[in-house]
Amino acid sequence: MHILLWSHAAAAGQPGGAGVPGPLILESEDLRKDFEVMRRRGVAFEESEPVDYPFGVRIEAVNPDGNRISLRQQGKP
Template identity: 50%
Template sequence: MLTNIMYVTVRVTDQDRALKFYTEGLGLQKRVDFPGPEGRFLTVGVGDGPVEIILWSPGEVGKQPAGGLASLFLESDDLRKDVAMFRGRGVTFDRPEPEDYRSY
């Protein structure tokens, strides 16, 4: 069962500059900074709040995030079970298995 909205994507032209603005300017906390194969996965959030903002720079790898101009990430209490259920309903995914970014 879906339990939470995890991420909202904000497109930025410079991730380091955006990180400085969101952390030093707005006081958010850096949460995830993962150099993934499709570009740097960088998030910030408010305190221990559940929603994180992805600071996405498609120019770094010449691609848009999965889903086009924006992405929505959802949290689940049993992600693999939910993915199997969604596939059974006809939902398609661009990856064969879900990825757990929280472990990084």
């Protein structure tokens, strides 16, 4: 699993300014397996299952502090 940090502009109504951290991105080689492990351990996801996109598979969670955690698996070329 790889960890990626993605910066973005502050969202409206959110504290902070330039350099506000974006979501934490966990890149997986088997997202559906990792999703099941995390779900069994109590991670609350926004969707009930990972979603397929043209670029791969993705699902997102928000931790109790409001930080977004995005899990993704890149598609095969």
